[in-house]
Amino acid sequence: MATVAVDPPLGHVPVMLDEMLTGLAVHAGGAYVDGTFGAGGYSRAILAAGAGRVIGLDRDPAALDLGRALAAADARFTMTAGRFGDLSQHLATLAIDQIDGLVLDLGLSSRQLDDPARGFSFAADGPLDMRMDRAGPSAADLVNQADEQTLASIIHRYGEERAARRIARAIVARRGQGAITRTRELAELVAQAVGRHGERIDPATRTFQALRIHVNDELGELERALAATDAVLRPGGRLVVIAFHSLEDRIVKQFLAARAAQQPRPSRHLPELPAARGPIVLRPLQRRPLRPSAAEVLANPRARSARLRAAERLPEPGEAR
Ligand SMILES: C[S@@+](CC[C@H](N)C(=O)[O-])C[C@H]1O[C@@H](n2cnc3c(N)ncnc32)[C@H](O)[C@@H]1O
Numbered sequence: 001m002a003t004v005a006v007d008p009p010l011g012h013v014p015v016m017l018d019e020m021l022t023g024l025a026v027h028a029g030g031a032y033v034d035g036t037f038g039a040g041g042y043s044r045a046i047l048a049a050g051a052g053r054v055i056g057l058d059r060d061p062a063a064l065d066l067g068r069a070l071a072a073a074d075a076r077f078t079m080t081a082g083r084f085g086d087l088s089q090h091l092a093t094l095a096i097d098q099i100d101g102l103v104l105d106l107g108l109s110s111r112q113l114d115d116p117a118r119g120f121s122f123a124a125d126g127p128l129d130m131r132m133d134r135a136g137p138s139a140a141d142l143v144n145q146a147d148e149q150t151l152a153s154i155i156h157r158y159g160e161e162r163a164a165r166r167i168a169r170a171i172v173a174r175r176g177q178g179a180i181t182r183t184r185e186l187a188e189l190v191a192q193a194v195g196r197h198g199e200r201i202d203p204a205t206r207t208f209q210a211l212r213i214h215v216n217d218e219l220g221e222l223e224r225a226l227a228a229t230d231a232v233l234r235p236g237g238r239l240v241v242i243a244f245h246s247l248e249d250r251i252v253k254q255f256l257a258a259r260a261a262q263q264p265r266p267s268r269h270l271p272e273l274p275a276a277r278g279p280i281v282l283r284p285l286q287r288r289p290l291r292p293s294a295a296e297v298l299a300n301p302r303a304r305s306a307r308l309r310a311a312e313r314l315p316e317p318g319e320a321r
């Protein structure tokens with residue numbers, strides 16, 4: 001499939017763009033939600049593929065201006081501020097009942113990661129923030145206020161870090177000398193606590209991932225968005241999710257397996273059926289997640305851990321596509 005021409009990526013190179021478009025199977029006039037607008041690379045491509053309507057969602061205020069500029073340039077596009085976990089509410093506000101596709105490109109955009117002021121990166125010094133929507137408790141609040149056991153369990157659970165207890169102990173010991181407020185300060189403290197050398201990844205990688213996931217409730221958001229597809233995805237509609245670590249990918253994999261195992265319900269025209277819709281039936285489009293090509297990883301190393309899963313909603317008996 002040819003790459004669709006998109007405007008300059010504005011600091012973020014869209015990952016697995018062609019594979020995303022194939023999974024979404026955009027058709028003329030269809031309505032699609034780009035739940036992770038970012039710099040808008042996916043939304044632009046979905047519009048270029050002929051969508052009738054695209055709703056862009058992002059919880060980061062920095063993404064909103066880009067989205068509003070796109071909305072001003074293309075009447076088929078609407079930008080909405082908020083979380084994809086509230087998908088049903090956003091669609092209800094826009095008076096949209098059903099959509100033809102939802103895409104979630106999880107994690108951070110390069111614009112967020114590369115801005116030290118956002119506090120996501122351990123490579124550059126900045127305030128220990130990590131809040132995508134700049135609201136609620138920050139990573140500094142968590143690191144300075146949570147008890148040792150809570151910190152250890154967050155770092156273990158969301159970072160899959162074996163040295164979680166040692167790191168939590170070191171954090172609590174250090175904050176006795178004053179609050180930990182900077183990313184480099186935390187990264188160096190973690191490196192000392194872990195004491196690993198010669199590893200492929202920075203010793204702070206897992207701890208930063210864990211704090212970010214907790215601060216933004218990233219896994220809860222994903223679970224809520226997937227569950228929302230039961231109510232909003234049209235028969236024949238597509239779900240495409242690009243995950244960047246195993247915790248996210250496991251949730252998507254398990255959701256798709258559960259929905260693939262659903263039995264189609266009897267005709268909804270039978271009078272005894274309740275009005276509310278239950279779980280939908282999804283047909284996964286691949287057995288294993290798609291990975292980026294070697295050429296893409298070479299051109300954009302941030303794509304290296306991407307895993308794309310896509311599925312199609314099957315119609316129920318008596319239900320039109
Ligand atoms: C990897 S970027 C998306 C990049 C986009 N596909 C592009 O081509 O520019 C992820 C974006 O999703 C946003 N995001 C992450 N979690 C979110 C959530 N729960 N609700 C809404 N937006 C979210 C982030 O703020 C970020 O801008």
